[in-house]
Amino acid sequence: MKPAGVVRKVDQLGRIVLPKSLRKRYLMNEGDPVEIFVQGDQIILERYRPKCVFCGTMTEVKEFKERYVCSECMVEMEFLKK
Template sequence: MRSTGIVRKLDELGRITLPIELRRNLDVAERDPLEIFTDEDTIILKKYNPADIFTGEMDNLIEYKGKKVSKNSIIELSKLAGSSIEE
């Protein structure tokens, strides 16, 4: 992990502002979703990229009932169910 040398204080609502240079370098736009991770005493922010709920694959995604599923997973699941899907 690299230090940016940037220090920010939380406001009264617990918010921080990410500097514009950091947002530009990481391609984070206004209203982009960020995932929050913790590792002991460390907080990690990561730009959220939806992925297949089964494999983590990020290509050819289809949304079903609020979840992302790849076409490959759908094909594999149809085989498990005894059906076949033609591509």
């Protein structure tokens, strides 16, 4: 992971501000969801991209009953109905 060389303080509500240059570089806009991961002693922020609940892919994912399912898994589920 390449360090960005930017230091920010956490405010009293636990917030930090991502610099505009980073938001622009990683296509992050106001209101976009962000996923938070912890890896050892590191906190990792990542633009949220829905993943299929069955196989974990992020390709051709659609929302179905408040869950995300990819097109391949949808085809497999349709096959099970027969």
